[in-house]
Amino acid sequence: MAQRRYFQKGRDSTHHAHFYQIESGEITRHLAFRNYLTSHPDEMKLYGDLKEKLAQQFPHNM
Numbered sequence: 001m002a003q004r005r006y007f008q009k010g011r012d013s014t015h016h017a018h019f020y021q022i023e024s025g026e027i028t029r030h031l032a033f034r035n036y037l038t039s040h041p042d043e044m045k046l047y048g049d050l051k052e053k054l055a056q057q058f059p060h061n062m
Contacts, residue, residue, distance in 0.1 A: 018030065
């Protein structure tokens with residue numbers, strides 16, 4: 001992604017850190033998505049389940 005740096009900890013990817021340039025519109029977009037999921041637990045569960053399924057299906061494709 002443009003204007004972003006992404007890091008993950010360890011092979012199991014237990015921690016993720018996203019860094020953006022100041023005033024990047026991507027910050028607003030990512031925070032809005034996070035806030036939406038936080039306030040809609042059913043959607044958060046569906047999203048988490050989908051990510052798990054895709055991670056198992058495509059283990060080498062982030």
